[in-house]
Amino acid sequence: METPHVQVIINQQPFEFPGDALDVPTLLASRGISDQAVALAVNGQVVPKRKWSGVTFANGDRVDLVKVVAGGAWDDDPLVIAGQTFSSRLFMGTGRFQSPALLRAALEASGTEIVTVAIRMTGVDGSGPDAGILSALDRGRYQLLPNTAGATSVRQAVFMAELAREALDTNWVKLEVIGDERTLWPDVAGTVEATRILVREGFVVLPYTTTDLVTALRLEEAGAATVMPLGSMIGSGQGVQDWEGIRRIAERVNVPVVVDAGIGTPSDAVRSMEAGADACLINTAVSRSDNPSLMAAAMRMAVTSGRLGYRAGRMPRSEVAIPSSPITGLVAAAPSLV
Numbered sequence: 001m002e003t004p005h006v007q008v009i010i011n012q013q014p015f016e017f018p019g020d021a022l023d024v025p026t027l028l029a030s031r032g033i034s035d036q037a038v039a040l041a042v043n044g045q046v047v048p049k050r051k052w053s054g055v056t057f058a059n060g061d062r063v064d065l066v067k068v069v070a071g072g073a074w075d076d077d078p079l080v081i082a083g084q085t086f087s088s089r090l091f092m093g094t095g096r097f098q099s100p101a102l103l104r105a106a107l108e109a110s111g112t113e114i115v116t117v118a119i120r121m122t123g124v125d126g127s128g129p130d131a132g133i134l135s136a137l138d139r140g141r142y143q144l145l146p147n148t149a150g151a152t153s154v155r156q157a158v159f160m161a162e163l164a165r166e167a168l169d170t171n172w173v174k175l176e177v178i179g180d181e182r183t184l185w186p187d188v189a190g191t192v193e194a195t196r197i198l199v200r201e202g203f204v205v206l207p208y209t210t211t212d213l214v215t216a217l218r219l220e221e222a223g224a225a226t227v228m229p230l231g232s233m234i235g236s237g238q239g240v241q242d243w244e245g246i247r248r249i250a251e252r253v254n255v256p257v258v259v260d261a262g263i264g265t266p267s268d269a270v271r272s273m274e275a276g277a278d279a280c281l282i283n284t285a286v287s288r289s290d291n292p293s294l295m296a297a298a299m300r301m302a303v304t305s306g307r308l309g310y311r312a313g314r315m316p317r318s319e320v321a322i323p324s325s326p327i328t329g330l331v332a333a334a335p336s337l338v
Helices: 024-030 049-054 100-110 154-168 188-200 213-221 243-252 266-274 292-312
Strands: 005-010 013-018 038-042 045-047 062-067 079-081 084-086 090-092 114-118 143-147 172-175 178-180 204-209 258-260 279-282
Touching: 013 024, 045 049, 090 100, 090 292, 100 292, 143 154, 154 172, 154 188, 172 188, 188 204, 188 213, 204 213, 213 243, 266 279, 266 292, 279 292
Parallel strands: 005 062, 090 114, 090 279, 114 143, 143 172, 172 204, 258 279
Antiparallel strands: 005 013, 038 045, 038 062, 079 084
């Protein structure tokens, strides 16, 4: 007996789904698209979102999916994390900006959609490190990513994540468990353990880690939504020091790879993306530059350029020169006039 299926044309490409019925949530989930900022048309007719619950697709239906993206984004290459789709592959940190106005301008120039924020105690009067930072962030525009920066134990990191979920009403967390306070090097065993705990508690976990492949695989097994290997020490600006490690992780894990920490220049971001990373998280290189907005724009272009270069595939290396012009029909030397 033939297994029932529904075949539809999505954005001019045929797709087949098992079963005898197909609804909108199933179709969107299959493409890794959230229901936010997306429009749906069936057989040339736009379907208002309020009517989606009554839509079922039949064999041969033509479905058009259109989402809002940043100007110039490559719509056929979205970044998908935990089922949520992003057009920007640049994550931005918010620390060490000299003013909220500079932060807002840099975020605007970066085109980012994911912004990290630290969790810190406030004074009883509401003061404290970066007090009022949320006023600089449009929460309808950015996916906030609270981080557990400064946590030195599994228990502390989990506690900070739980507080962040209550404070910001988000289950997304950038997990950091620091093993050495001088270098801010991650405690990889503690990071894997904390990832398992937080995933069980319903968090979307994006863990900061080293370029060790085995640790990356363990984090994926633990349920991490991404793997975030460091380029070099946090805030150092030393650039990526283990390109092969980044490349190995990108080749082996099935979740997005985000290069985190140490990026100092746009060329670092380009090379990270060329190595196969899916995104870069950048903070200090922008906030401590002479012109944060200009540097944010440069990083935006660098990430895009590196991604396009990776997708295009570089030319093979050669140990000898290969002429780019044909050698046939070469013009002979003129006769000697002497």
